[in-house]
Amino acid sequence: MINKDLKNYNLYLYLLRIADTSLIMSQRLSEYCGVAPILEEDLSISNISLDYLGQARFLYTFISEEVPNECTEDDFAFFRDDDEFYNLSISELPNFDFARTIVKVFFLSALQIILWNNLKKSNNVFLSGVAKKSVKEAEYHFEHSSGWINMLGNSTEKARLKTQDAIDYLSPYTNEFFVDDENEKILNKKSMAPLWSNFSKEWHNKINFVLGDTSLNFNLNTQFQSKGKFGLHSEFMSKILSEMQSTARKFPGCKW
């Protein structure tokens, strides 16, 4: 659907990294629909999931209208294979338990706030427009997940341990957030998009500020770098895609 010969390939790739992360995040969170620990949280997580879906759709629609070959937002979601997805690896990891799900939203929404706030300044009108709309959603996701982090981190020993486990499991995947490649550097030179490597300090401050009110810690002692945004995914990616894409692929063109 997109290839290197396209005029705005750099921009599309940049947008797909954001859109794919939102789409896969949305699909993962939607797994909670009907099975969240309490009814209220069920609706909250579904709301967050729908926010992510909305962001992804917006970006896919934009790209599909720009590229010369005829394709739609659905083609981006349902007819690409895992090596054509550029989402951050953290989004494809299984929910596992509630703590891990909340920590994932916590990490990603903190990143999104910084990303959207920076993109507001983009000289690309479409990008700055999406950013203004989406930052409000990310701020709420961050508030919601921070509230849980605070509550779980100041709760029983069991809750604290589970949440610390979740932080320890997911934190290595945050190295990927702050890696730039040539693509981002090209866009940055054109003042279209910020470098994600510049987000690191602000992101860690944001996370540590919330954790500071709890006995939880963010300790990262690994150089491990996941490569989802470069199209290299974990074993979980093909499974989540097969579930998400099976209906659309079995009945091409099907409608609700």
Next chain:
Amino acid sequence: MDKKKELPLWEVFIRPQSGLDHRHCGSLHAADNKMAIKYARDLFSRRNEAESIWVCKSENIFASNPNKKSSYFEVSVDKEFRDPQFYKIPKDVDYM
């Protein structure tokens, strides 16, 4: 879920976008007031209904006794002289 472990119940009041007063719109379970506000936002303002939200622990609301309905309320049914309907309202007062 075990009854003992259920989170406290909260009453939710929202002020609609159109302004006016906060109105009771339902109840929900939440661990504390912050969480109750967030859940109220997610449950009762999904379609842009609210401009402001109040929550209050249900246990802090005291209600009149339903069994005393007759002695409390029905006694005022035939006392229309309590309505100030015999006053003439000055022209300058538009809405009373």
